[in-house]
Amino acid sequence: xxxxxxxxxxxxxxxxxxxxxxxxxxxxxxxxxxxxxxxxxxxxxxxxxxxxxxxxxxxxxxxxxxxxxxxxxxxxxxxxxxxxxxxxxxxxxxxxxxxxxxxxxxxxxxxxxxxxxxxxxxxxxxxxxxxxxxxxxxxxxxxxxxxx
Numbered sequence: 001x002x003x004x005x006x007x008x009x010x011x012x013x014x015x016x017x018x019x020x021x022x023x024x025x026x027x028x029x030x031x032x033x034x035x036x037x038x039x040x041x042x043x044x045x046x047x048x049x050x051x052x053x054x055x056x057x058x059x060x061x062x063x064x065x066x067x068x069x070x071x072x073x074x075x076x077x078x079x080x081x082x083x084x085x086x087x088x089x090x091x092x093x094x095x096x097x098x099x100x101x102x103x104x105x106x107x108x109x110x111x112x113x114x115x116x117x118x119x120x121x122x123x124x125x126x127x128x129x130x131x132x133x134x135x136x137x138x139x140x141x142x143x144x145x146x147x148x
Contacts, residue, residue, distance in 0.1 A: 041113055051070045093139050
């Protein structure tokens with residue numbers, strides 16, 4: 001087989017999902033964070049949980065991979081009444097759903113898991129696209145103020 005036997009095309013590679021659609025990226029990030037919260041919830045129930053991430057660095061023209069432990073912030077906590085509350089975060093910002101950012105889950109960790117399942121389902125079908133895009137916009141416009 002030679003070069004003349006190949007069939008050439010003008011087609012371009014499609015952009016990656018993170019470049020193609022900001023809404024799709026927000027959904028992927030939110031679903032990933034929800035699964036991390038489910039792991040943290042298992043830790044709350046007494047199961048051993050280790051959340052790690054791999055960091056790649058170039059050292060002397062070689063790629064070195066290092067596995068480090070992540071310590072993500074929990075979205076859920078118990079209030080003074082013993083009720084679990086949950087605040088969905090995108091980055092460090094709370095996602096405002098129906099004008100409020102905190103969800104009352106219930107008295108048990110299982111109720112938090114139900115709320116996380118509902119949020120995951122809502123994100124995957126696109127019900128929270130507007131709330132996520134508003135939060136992304138706030139993250140981009142927020143930050144340090146320039147001194148005059």
